[in-house]
Amino acid sequence: MDEMQQPQKIRSFWSATKRMLGLLGARKAAMAWVFFLLTVCVVLSVWAPKVLGYAVDVIYDGVRAMWSGEPGAGIDYGRLGELIGIVLGMYVVAGVFNWLQGFVLNRVVVAVVIELRARVERKIHHLPLNYYDTRQRGDILSRTTNDVDNIQQALQQAISQLVYSVMMIIGVLVMMFTVSWQLTLLSLLVLPLTAVIVGVIGGRAQKEYGSQWRETGRVNGHVEESFTGHDLVVAYGRQEEMAEEFTRRNESMYRASAKAQFLSGSMMPLMQFLTWLSYVVIAVAGGLRVAGGSMTLGAATAFITYSREFNQPLSEVAGMMTMLQSGLASTERVFELLDAGEEDADPADPVTPELATGQKPGRVEFRDVSFGYGGADTEPLITDLDLTVEPGQTIAIVGPTGAGKTTLVNLIMRFYEVTGGSIRLDGVDTRAMTRADLRSRTGMVLQDAVLFEGTIMENIRYGRLEATDPEVIDAAKAAYVDRFVHALPEGYDTVIDQDGGSVSAGERQLITIARAFLRAPELLILDEATSSVDTRTEVLVQKAMNAIRADRTSFVIAHRLSTIRDADRILVMVEGAIVEQGSHEELLELDGAYADLYRSQFAAGGAGDDVDIVDPADAAGTGGAE
Secondary structure, eight states: OOGGGSOOOOOSHHHHHHHHHHTTGGGHHHHHHHHHHHHHHHHHHHHHHHHHHHHHHHHHHHHHHHHTTOTTOOOOHHHHHHHHHHHHHHHHHHHHHHHHHHHHHHHHHHHHHHHHHHHHHHHHHHSOHHHHHTSOHHHHHHHHTHHHHHHHHIIIIIIHHHHHHHHHHHHHHHHHHHHOHHHHHHHGGGHHHHHHIIIIIHHHHHHHHHHHHHHHHHHHHHHHHHHHTHHHHHHTTOHHHHHHHHHHHHHHHHHHHHHHHHHHHHHHHHHHHHHHHHHHHHHHHHHHHHHTTSSOHHHHHHHHHHHHHHHHHHHHHHHHHHHHHHHHHHHHHHHHHHTSOOOOOOOSSOOOOOOOTTOOSOOEEEEEEEEOTTOTTSOOSEEEEEEEEOTTOEEEEEOSTTSSHHHHHHHHTTSSOOSEEEEEETTEEGGGSOHHHHHHTEEEEOSSOOOOSEEHHHHHHTTOTTOOHHHHHHHHHHTTOHHHHTTSTTGGGOEEOTTOTTSOHHHHHHHHHHHHHHHOOSEEEEESTTTTSOHHHHHHHHHHHHHHHTTSEEEEEOSOGGGTTTOSEEEEEETTEEEEEEOHHHHHHHTSHHHHHHHHHHHHTOTTSOOOOOOHHHHTTOOOOO
């Protein structure tokens, strides 16, 4: 992994803030418009109290003149009405501009979050397989849903309010100095205490919000496991244990959330107390200055109004910090995902296999292949593997759990990258090809039959999206899907849910086989493709497999000997190495590991039974990953 792909650790307030605000960077024109509207709103809002102070002076001067007995003295209602009208107009315009900036900002934030979701979705599809092997799916799901939603809320509410509040603080402070610099200095005495509250309590709250969202991911992971494994949980009677584990994780999330909410919730009361304290000091000092004649009543009224408007944004900043800290914690988690190292880039000048006239595609060569899940610095699972498969051959792979069977075919697909040697397809190193080109030549049928929400027709067409309906139906007939589809009320238009609950396990597997048949690949990989079907259905599947394997290079991972006896070559793998290879008859004559498997299956009840090779290392608990 090169330097540009190294995950960037975000652990500071300002770094996370920079990343969050960076999301708005592509819309500078819209954000400039937002700041202009906010500026107009703030200018009008902070100027209005001073004009209102002039109105108070008009009333006070008129009343004082009346009390002093001046001829014709009284309140200048014309001037008073003019000033009040100006104040009302300023507040109305400020309100309209404030609404406009909120409207523009919301549109910007929605667009930004849509782009962020798209970035996360693209990232999900470019992460290496080992990223998912080392993380809970629920945590990844939480980052892509809950955390993105939290960022949107922080951008829509916290950022706008914070900017408005900061601008109000600056504007009000300027106006306070124009009214009375002495009272202004008294008001500023609360700022150091405010900074301490925001810095100390806010910093600790941010850390607790990070813990809260991590615990949320753990809870989501457990819920996801409970849903996907519900049948197994019920079958083993583990409902109480699952509920207890959920309770433990839920309580951990509660404790983290309670700490975060307590710390962030403490900020507002403390800020409110400072506001009240400042208000009392200013009211007393202002009253003394009015009584001493050094300040007019209107100016004192305006300053007290400014004092409240100065402290109110400070309180709002403290309140918004709660939401902002939560959003920053989510920003860290989302950008940890976005900064994660991706698959190695495709070559700048990719090579496409070119076949000579009459040459069939699908020749696969393993040349001194080595592989370890942790890279070249870890103990390899596969070492110095050499293998040549001719076009059209069917290669069966058997071996104990952890022998490297599935890893071998994953290397062909470049789900993992070899750490030594090379794999060649028709003479070209697969690393010199684009992944899209390589995988477009390959069809896979996995042990877990994955269906997507949609119709049976759509699930089969997933193998080749441009296929016509007749081509889809032909593939379905070849895989014996057509036999049970006609028994369904909607036929090929029958909608199945994401887990395939509308069809049986065997029928789901047949649909995935039809999908691979429709793809018409050069290479075919069957990973326990018949493990979910009964013996009668297996006969049909075997016929379909024979048809789909015709003239295609096929790799078949299986434990049932009935699915591999007619393979051109059978590989027996143990601890990442091929210890035996040959035809079914040749391996029986060799009387080695394969012969032991064959005899154990017959002893267990027949060659069609699903029996694994038992490796001594597995019995000792030292087996590797599949």
